Amino acid sequence: MTDGIPVTRRLVSAQRADNIRQMVRRAETLGDAPDASRLARPDDAPALYALLSDPAVHAPIYTLPRPLTEASVQAFIQSHLDEREAGTGLLFVRAAEDGRIMGYSDVQVWPHWAAGELGGALHPSEHNRRQGTRGAAASFDWMFESLDLDLLCETASLENVPTQRMLDGMGFERKGEVESRRPDGSARWSLVWEMTRDAWRARQGAGQP
Numbered sequence: 001m002t003d004g005i006p007v008t009r010r011l012v013s014a015q016r017a018d019n020i021r022q023m024v025r026r027a028e029t030l031g032d033a034p035d036a037s038r039l040a041r042p043d044d045a046p047a048l049y050a051l052l053s054d055p056a057v058h059a060p061i062y063t064l065p066r067p068l069t070e071a072s073v074q075a076f077i078q079s080h081l082d083e084r085e086a087g088t089g090l091l092f093v094r095a096a097e098d099g100r101i102m103g104y105s106d107v108q109v110w111p112h113w114a115a116g117e118l119g120g121a122l123h124p125s126e127h128n129r130r131q132g133t134r135g136a137a138a139s140f141d142w143m144f145e146s147l148d149l150d151l152l153c154e155t156a157s158l159e160n161v162p163t164q165r166m167l168d169g170m171g172f173e174r175k176g177e178v179e180s181r182r183p184d185g186s187a188r189w190s191l192v193w194e195m196t197r198d199a200w201r202a203r204q205g206a207g208q209p
Contacts, residue, residue, distance in 0.1 A: 004178035006115045006153035008194055016148070017111040021087025023147050030092040030105055031142045037092035037105055039084070044093055045074035047101040057121045060160040063106060066184040080106070087111060092120075102126060105139055107147075115151040116143050133166055140170075141204070144197045151197070155180060155190040167193045171203050 029036040040048065049070040052058050058068060065072035076091075083089025090107040103126065106119040118139050122132055143149050154172060156163040168174075172193035180190040 003181070005117065005155065005192060006110065006113060006151055006194060007175040007178075007192060008151055008153075009113050009115075010150070011112055012114045012150075016114065020109065020111040020114060020148055024087040024090060024107075024109055024111075025084060027084070027090055027146070030090075030107075031138055031146075033138075035094070037094040037103070040077045040080065040091040040093045040104065042074055042077055042081075044095075044101065045070055045077060047095070047099060048077070048093060048104060049073040051101045051104065051121075051123060054124060056124045060157050060163070061119065061121060062157070062180045062182045062188055062190070063119055064183070066182060066186075083108075103135070105135075107139075107143065109147065109149070113151065114149050115153060116147060116149045117153050117155070118143060132162075133170070136166065137170065140195070140200065144200055149197065152195045152200075154193045154195075156193075157188060157190055164191060171195065171199065173199075 027039070029038050031037075049068070052064060052068060052073060058064050065076050080089050080091035088109050088111065092105040092107070093101045094103040096102050100123070103122040104120050108117045108119070110116065118136065122135070126132070140152055143152060153175075154167055155178070156167065172195045175192040175194050177189050178192050179187050181187050
């Protein structure tokens with residue numbers, strides 16, 4: 001996560017923050033669909049590395065480990081398992097029948113603000129099929145309802161036009177730019193968007209994506 005996000009910060013009660021942490025700890029799949037993404041396990045490291053090693057996948061994402069190796073990906077998975085125990089993060093993967101990982105979702109949570117962030121990527125073969133938009137909408141829904149969050153905050157690099165268009169099209173409100181720090185200490189500037197649960201529900205009720 002980036003220190004400058006979320007932009008909107010409203011403290012919730014200690015009881016509610018603890019409840020959110022418990023919901024994170026209990027999560028095992030990202031949604032209830034039969035093909036829902038499941039929690040990443042340490043033995044997923046080779047298949048997840050195969051997905052992430054493609055520059056089309058990893059280039060726009062600042063949260064991935066650097067250097068990107070199978071060992072660093074395994075550590076990335078373990079760090080998210082530790083975050084799950086703390087109630088602050090989750091890492092999900094979508095596995096194909098042949099064992100390939102076709103996508104991953106990185107959920108970060110600020111329980112004390114009832115806020116979260118969703119990151120991730122799809123296999124290039126899934127691009128341009130609206131899989132990303134549909135999957136993101138379902139994931140946002142799940143984060144609001146299953147984790148009881150009030151706010152989602154999203155970021156994208158200045159060059160990541162597809163994600164910018166997706167977030168704008170889904171009604172997220174632009175909140176300016178922040179400097180994002182990569183795990184190796186390097187930095188990049190990112191655009192920031194936010195969406196409240198009330199605004200999301202209103203859009204869903206109106207039949208908007």
